[in-house]
Amino acid sequence: MNMQGLGFRLYRFCLTIWMVILSAKAFPEKQCLVWCCRVRLNSWVIERSNGQIAENRVSTFSHRNVKQVAICQKFPPCKGSDNRRSFNMFSPELSDADFRRFSKLVYDKCGICLGGGKKELVRARLNKRLRETGIDNFKDYYRFLTKQDNGRELVKMVDAISTNVTSFFRQRTHFDFLRETVFPSVKESQNRIGSRRLLFWSAGCSTGQEPYSLAISFLEYFGRRNSHDLRILATDVSTNVLEQAQRGVYPAVCLKGIPQTILRKYFQRGYGSQSAKYRIKESVKKLILFKWLNLMEPFSFRHAFDLILCRNVMIYFDKNTRERLVGKFYNCLVDGGYLIVGGSESLAGSDHRFKYIRPSIYQK
Template sequence: MPPTPSPSPGAPGRPPPERRTDDPSAVPSSAVGREFAFEKRHFDFIVGLIHQLAGIALAPHKLEMVYARLARRLRELRIKDFDAYCALLESERGAEEVGFLVNALTTNLTAFFRESHHFDHLAEEVLPELRARHADVPRPRLRLWSAGCSSGQEPYTLAMVLASSIPDLRRWDARILATDIDTHMVETARRGLYPAEAATGIPPALRERFTRRVRENGDTRTAMDDQLKRLITVKPLNLLEPWPMKGPFDAIFCRNVLIYFDRPGRTQVIEKFSRLLSHGGFLYLGHSESLYGVSSSFRQVGPTIYRRV
């Protein structure tokens, strides 16, 4: 990944010294029975660090989620408590550990053809328009970007839509970029191998055409076809750090990602999307996301579907 930005004013430092154990406010009531003591000072330090590194804003109600995910990491590292873990994050060895921290705290909920109206719009509106526009071009260019691709179901869905909607796709210079901040998810997307039940969201005709069943370690898995893999390039990327790609993109899917950013972070990312989209290019957001009050560079053309103006 590109270098981490320099800490902004107010960036987190080492958690303050441990408070007296007889202080009744030191540990929340929900902490009873925890394996590791996890106080607000630990949570505040980690929240500040993840915001600095990835622009992710974690609300106070996420405390239990943060504890649960990082407690597993403490066990793996055989670290005795969160004081020691926070010290590790600040040490010279911490540069490697912050990658595990980001991976642990980013949410990776995804599915094939999730929010299917977006893929219907791509197949029925966007791709026919592009085909008509480039009818006389010998090798027309087509670029899609799955920004925040998680484990890869979204870019593979895009690839299925392209391959089934453009009969002469081999004539096209078509590519799908898939990026995610979580390096474990990036590797999963590259492999294109999923639990068998994950394929139930794929329409039967496309499932038959573009996937196959394989056995791995005694389990039945769903493997993506090589023709889909050839369309996709998967890379790690932090959306709040410099972007190496130049565009332009015909459509960008960034769904259920912006909800984790604060307002300045959302504004920054949306404006960069605008600059990388072609004139009239499309931006697809998640079901709970909106550009209202964030950007004037787009007009809404459908449910969470925006077109660059």
């Protein structure tokens, strides 16, 4: 063996060890890291045992003249991982039977229908929960969910599979209706019989853009001196989005299309590293109460609402669930109160007592 060939092999050997060390730093939480790469020369297996590194030749196979290298490096468990099982770095499979169990659980608890086409979506989103809990398969995770008494993990599971898409003043025709019909009617009623507190409900408020848009629309029409006449309840089944909504901080990209006059009046821009973010001003936030609420559970409100927005929520429910929920909304409204659903939603074909006003808008 000539010196040049020996030097080249030594170079490759040292380079491989260095890459394994870097991998250990990048993935400290993994007890076993399996890393496969391709090289054009002979390959090595690096094993660590009791602090000693042994070098073994392994048989290789060729694919398009490229040979495989398999490197297996065992690492000690990371701190704080004693109570967790090691998690396979490859995503476990979600069987059809397990998917049906999760679908039934989500439907029973939240009313959300997960069709067969959602299987891969559910698998991908629940993988994070498996990593967080240290459970390495969906069957054991289901047992963990159903045996837990406090339901905290169930809430986190619903957070993981929920879809939360919203924006400020989404579906502007609804806010035009408020400005042109609902608010003038309220003002006329207040002038005739005196002022009273208005109660609005944003059911399925997501990250807060909808209730904040409601509050801003009210302030724009009535002025700040009447802000004490409105309270908005904003609810969602996801604790993650409620935390974001309560903070009321949004990147500038979420505020595109909002007039500068509105931005200056109701938003505060960040400074320095936060200059690309905006915070809702306190004059808007004080009108809103954010609460966790499962729409499938019984309501226990002490006062009826003048307006309920439940937009792009019922598309996840089947017909029977929608009808039950719409009936509950009807009982929660004052006479003449409004229910506004999503633009792609309709109560047509459902059994309800609402009066149709215009697409996606109904009145008690």
